[in-house]
Amino acid sequence: MRRPALLLLAPAALLAGCASLPSSPPPLPDSFVPATDATAAEAYVSSDGFTHAEHASYRVRVRTCTGYATGTAFAIDEHTLVTNRHVVDESVEVEVTSYDGHELEVVSTQVDTEADLAVLTVDDTLDEWLAIADEESAKGDTVTVSGYPEGESLTTVSGPLRGTVDEVFGTDPDDVLLVRVPAAPGSSGSAVVNDKSEVVGVLYAIDADEDGWSYAVSLESLTAMLDDTSMLDPVVGLCAE
Template structure:
């Protein structure tokens, strides 16, 4: 528990909290082209995410590591977001990749990336996907969870469309109302939408401090904290093959 975090009662109507997957249901794929990407304002090299200078195409590492996910299967089409963990592994939500006949991945520049296998966690709403093709960039995981008042930046593909970057702050922590056995999750006021499921939440240095998985009726977004992500990635028994369509 982080000192100074407000109690659950101060964080809005958690009874109305819903997961973001169902994510976005779309009638047709969004155009996989660079013109569908909306970059944030280009910062000075010293201020860009993780201290990394902008690449020639004008995108920083925080944007380059974001992946759009389309889940085709079980009579529905849904979209979510994810981020590279390393060159051939991405992190997202369990509900983004479950019940899939096919996963379609694309990067910030519209490049398609082949998905090889997906595994989901039994405890938290987390999943990892192995890719055939290399991912453009990977962030650094923060060593510890953020404090109340710390800045948060969410990078993902709300509604399965444009790459967006939204900002907010950590406003507290609560016991996860969707998966009570998980324990404490982070609450932020960074705007998210269906399709943002699996987006990375970054600190001011561009390090991952959590994974977006839900929002409530008051517009607060909920994150699986990086401490939980680290613990589960370090546990060989935490993930199992993702459920697929029969």
Template sequence: MTGRPLAAARRGLALAVASALALSGCAALPHPPAPMPSDWVPAPTATPVTSSVGLSPDGFSAAQRMTVRVRNIGCGFVKTGTGFALDAFTLVTNRHVIDDSQNIQVSTHDGRSIDATAASSTTVADIAIITTQESLGGAFAARAEEDPQEGDVITVVGYPNGGKLTTVSGVVLGPVQDPLGSAVDTVLATTAVVEPGSSGSPVLNDAGDVVGVVYAKNDSNQSFIVPVSVLNTLLAQPALLVPEPVDCDA
């Protein structure tokens, strides 16, 4: 008959000790960590490289020769961006590069200046298509069939700040919500450092195929690209592209 009260007493003692330990432990706990930053993106799983796409004998890689400077002369403003040739008379850039244009001029890597004859854009993504009357010459883009994955090494070729043709490399950080809130649900963040004027630059994989189009950056020097799957969809469905109006009240 004495076994049950003793067991109960032991259980009570154990509970009291556990409670005391719990109370003393809570008093010694460190402060909780700060919330995760809202602009956090996954860490890269590969290291950025400094090598560019292999150069051709004339000193320019195929990627550099297909990349052009886009100059938008609007009503009281001039802005520059980058584009790349799909074929002899068609190139890709960003919608925001050609917004409110009065005249669009394209400069090739060998110094030729070509006028655009038409432009169209889409609300699906920050993408525009420009056509020219004179041949762009040079090389033309080969588009990948699949988007790059987190950790993939990429190369960006463009005209940052409207200056000289520049090649930079980085890695894909992964999919993120579009920081500009366009109609595309997600875009890809990368570590490639871009500047104003880089908008519309081709993003290349290690085979030299286009895997995306640069369109934005943030204060942490992360760049954002429209993935090639979106570009391929737009080119396969021309109805998604509408003529870009020229509007000048001056």
């Protein structure tokens, strides 16, 4: 049996309790230039050298009661981002930064009660966002992931979709995708897109037994959440005194 491992948050500082706030995390890197592998999809590249999917991908930094952590989110309309539930479900404060270093103001954070998904609403008006695919990608199709592994520079990688497998964490009611895409803490919440830059899944875990393979929440789970907002609960964001 394949042994998956959640792309758990990577705290910059850990404290013993919630009574006091953690110190500030390290500063963001100076460079936002993406690292792109030779097989990355080039469905659309703008004049600044970034793809449509990269424009729509955002670095997420979360302050919890015990430390700091990082993840990735992607835009789906003018004011809405999607990420993983495990990225933000213990958040006290959420910071979102664009590929070119622009910081967005997050006005609400909600988590899916069934799948490992979450929705962030931002006050800013976003210029680009990703369409949700109408159908699942087929086994063997090439998919592409743009995200911020370890909370550092934007990275884009591509690889084949092996297919769907059982979800073993108990974080998703549906089967999940297995893709040949390397990932690291901070990659959680990255959009998995097809050759049309349409979202077909949301990266959330790695295969602990086989390097370079990762798991993604399915298109079925993503569309179910977006179609039924009653599945979303707000994140309160309070620490115990």
